[in-house]
Amino acid sequence: METIETEFQRKLEVCYSPELFPTYFVKDDCVVVVIDIFRATSAICTAFDHGIKQIIPVATIEEAREYQAKGYVAAAERNGEIVEGFDLGNSPFSYMNPELKGKELVLSTTNGTQAIEKAKAANTIIIGSFLNLDAVCRFLEKQNKNVILLCAGWKGRYNLEDSLFAGAVVNQLKNNPVFTGLSDSSIAADQMYDLAKGDLGEFLKNSSHRRRLAKLNLEKDIDYCLQLNQIDLVPIFNGTGLTIN
Numbered sequence: 001m002e003t004i005e006t007e008f009q010r011k012l013e014v015c016y017s018p019e020l021f022p023t024y025f026v027k028d029d030c031v032v033v034v035i036d037i038f039r040a041t042s043a044i045c046t047a048f049d050h051g052i053k054q055i056i057p058v059a060t061i062e063e064a065r066e067y068q069a070k071g072y073v074a075a076a077e078r079n080g081e082i083v084e085g086f087d088l089g090n091s092p093f094s095y096m097n098p099e100l101k102g103k104e105l106v107l108s109t110t111n112g113t114q115a116i117e118k119a120k121a122a123n124t125i126i127i128g129s130f131l132n133l134d135a136v137c138r139f140l141e142k143q144n145k146n147v148i149l150l151c152a153g154w155k156g157r158y159n160l161e162d163s164l165f166a167g168a169v170v171n172q173l174k175n176n177p178v179f180t181g182l183s184d185s186s187i188a189a190d191q192m193y194d195l196a197k198g199d200l201g202e203f204l205k206n207s208s209h210r211r212r213l214a215k216l217n218l219e220k221d222i223d224y225c226l227q228l229n230q231i232d233l234v235p236i237f238n239g240t241g242l243t244i245n
Contacts, residue, residue, distance in 0.1 A: 011146040011181035012173060014166040014189045018111075018118040019156040024148055031145045032122040033136060033169065035129070036152035037161040038213060039090045040077075040112025042129040042225040046092040048244050049131075049231045051101030056241040057113040058106055067106035076108045080216050083108075091221050104241070111152035116237065119150055125237035130165055130200070132231040137172045139234045146181075147173075149189075160207040161225075164200065167193025200226045 015021050026032070035041055044055055058064050061076055061083055068074035068086070075088035082089035090109050107113060119125050124145065128136045140147055149169055151162035167189035173179050174190060182190075196203035201223065204210050213222055235242040 009180040010144070010178055011183070012149075012170060012179045012186050013147065013181075013183040014149045014151065014163070014170070014185035016151050016158050016163060016185060017153045017156055018115045018150065021115075021118045021148075021150060026119075026121045026148070027123070029145045030122050030148060031124040031126065031140060031143050032119040032148045032150050033126055033128040033140070033166075034112065034115045034119055034150050034152065035162045035165050036109070036112030036115060037129060037165050037225050038210070039092060039221055039225055040107070040109040040152065041127045042131055043090045043092045043095050044107070044112075044127050044235055044242060045129045045132045045231045045233070047095035047100065047105070048233055048235055048242075050096050050098070052095065052105055053102050054104045054241040054243050055235070056104065056106045057116045057237075058108045059114055059117045061108055064106050064108040073100065073103050073105040074107075075105060078110050080110070080213055080218065091218070092224055093221065111154060115150055115152035120237075122148070127235040127242060128165060128169065129231075130168070130226055130228050132229070132233060133165070133168055133172075134229045135232050135234050137169060140169070140173060141176060141178075147179075149186075154208065160204055161210070163189050164193055164196055164203070167191070168197070171197075 064076045076083035076086040077089035088094045149166040153159045170186045170190040
């Protein structure tokens with residue numbers, strides 16, 4: 001017998017790369033959760049937790065420089081390192097600076113801000129990290145919308161850490177009866193998270209981006225980004241920048 005969907009039944013899908021995002025049907029009844037665990041979305045959540053007023057995500061270094069010339073605090077990262085001429089990259093610890101409280105900031109990163117750019121066709125875009133996992137899940141449960149968990153990956157390719165976070169969200173929401181439409185990608189992410197949840201760091205020890213950041217002596221950032229529920233807020237895109245309610 002064919003299942004008849006009601007307005008309360010929602011799909012829960014995982015998109016493993018921004019390159020795949022155009023294949024998803026995005027319309028007004030969709031929430032996109034942008035995920036870049038190492039480190040953009042973790043840094044964004046940390047910045048708001050420490051009082052940043054707004055973050056304007058841009059795709060290119062050139063756009064970031066234009067904002068910088070207008071007097072904005074500007075941050076840019078490529079390949080894990082701060083871009084020359086900028087004071088900040090995407091280390092979460094950089095955004096704990098009390099001097100940033102109440103300020104607007106422009107941000108461009110290798111993967112995370114590219115994913116936000118891809119997602120702009122969606123009605124609602126929010127930022128997810130392990131740091132604000134429970135807050136993200138509560139937000140999604142309150143929305144009468146389908147959900148796409150968009151993994152930023154690495155330069156269009158699949159990565160483990162973003163997929164693990166997507167699995168953590170599916171793991172929490174899958175038993176909610178309103179989420180009736182688990183895709184194959186959601187099932188796979190959920191099962192991988194089941195394997196990893198006892199020790200995320202151990203599961204990711206050989207992952208490519210962890211090795212990449214370790215070479216840059218950024219293990220402290222990695223450990224921070226894998227902490228669960230340190231931040232109780234959800235950054236949301238308002239059409240121009242990211243803010244919190």
